[in-house]
Amino acid sequence: MMNDNKTFKAFRVEEENEKFVSAIKEMPFETIEEGEVLIKVHYSSLNYKDALSASGNKGVTRNFPHTPGIDAVGVIFESKSEKFKVGEEVLVTSYDLGMNTNGGFAEYVKVPENWVVKRPKNLSMKQAMIFGTAGLTAGMSVLRLVETVKPEDGTIVVSGATGGVGSVSVQILNKLGYKVAAITGKEAEKPYLLDLGASEVILRKDFEALQKRPLLKPLFAGAIDTVGGVILENIIKSVNPLGVVTACGNAASIKLDLTVFPFILRGVSLIGIDSQNYPMSYREQVWSKLADAWKVEGLEANSTTIGFYELSEKLNLMLAGKLKGRTILKVV
Structure with missing residues (x-):
């Protein structure tokens, strides 16, 4: 592990006495297997599935404790993939991320290489998450x-x-x-x-x-x-x-x-429209358009940026239908 730290922060949802509670916890690093990468997360974003997962919805997340976050963008920190090198800026959206695989509401996330897309050149990391799975x-x-x-x-x-x-x-x-x-x-x-x-x-x-x-x-x-x-x-x-x-x-x-x-x-x-398992060729096509011909004006004006300790409140508001636009989690 190329890291002096032994743990990292993550937003964890746990089941206690048939109730679901959340807190920021220190988590240990896991071993990276062949075909996987470890991403140092810079931003994530809030989606309805994240709110469901954080509320203990077993239709979204079967097992707890769990880290939600179906979106993440950041830098490859460690790689056992021939497709991606350490230092590359990448993003991950949907698949099983944040559902039954620990997600982007964390400082680091481990994912298979075939879930990963290189960050489009014309989108900053934050802009990529303003788009995100949504x-x-x-x-x-x-x-x-x-x-x-x-x-x-x-x-x-x-x-x-x-x-x-x-x-x-x-x-x-x-x-x-x-x-x-x-x-x-x-x-x-x-x-x-x-x-x-x-x-x-x-x-x-x-x-x-x-x-x-x-x-x-x-x-x-x-x-x-x-x-x-x-x-x-x-x-x-x-x-x-x-x-x-x-x-x-x-x-x-x-x-x-x-x-x-x-x-x-x-x-x-x-x-x-099945965004969870959409073929990678179509994903890359859509990301290319979002970064170019479909890149909308005032993208950041349609978003709100929050930190870890605001997550619970915002997720509850999302469940209640009281959020508008995009809410972005700044990790780094």
Whole structure:
């Protein structure tokens, strides 16, 4: 181990008397095996899966104690990989990081080489984490959407628009020349969403209250849905013929109550976005675009930076739906 320290700090979640508690703890270094790297973490970011893991959700993390953090960016500190050398700046997003493998809410993280991406040249470490898994998921969604739907085809609707995936999606689509309608449950955040580039803000309660019909009036050329449930149902029923809907979240519900009419009468396409195990070739393509053609203006203005001792509070706020934009953990 090329380190004078014997331990490092990590945000640990433990199960005590059927309750889950968190604290900053000193952790011992583990042996690096062949095909693995040890990353000295500079930044991580907060995602909904991190909040679930930190609350003891066994659907996300099976065994505790555990270190959440599905994103990390930093410098290779030790390597037993032919792909990466000590000193290279790299990032890791999703896969099993922070779920059942100790994650980025720590000063060091050990991961397999095939989870690692070199930091894009046009993104700083902090900017890479402002995107993080949320930005990567937004990028994947936009990538699949723009394959079929063009700006002249009409409005794109984005649900959960004040969240990480939603807010980045609004910004990217606006930069690419699309007219964007943003769905949110937070009426007070209308000015924020308009500043991000939305041309219209739709309140969630109004959109959920649409009539219970198999098909609704066509309103949108396409959609990026981040929440699922009734919102996704009504989006699908409101998309133009040959429109495309991407779906990446289930915070509202895992169920859909639909007929097949939107798909066979209007030819609507529903595309699932799996950011956890997305192929590396697509990841690299999306990261390249996020660092260049899709790099949004004022990226850091849409983020808040915190330290280790603010994690518990912010994760609880995220679970309650009270965070907007991106929250970044500064480790170094």
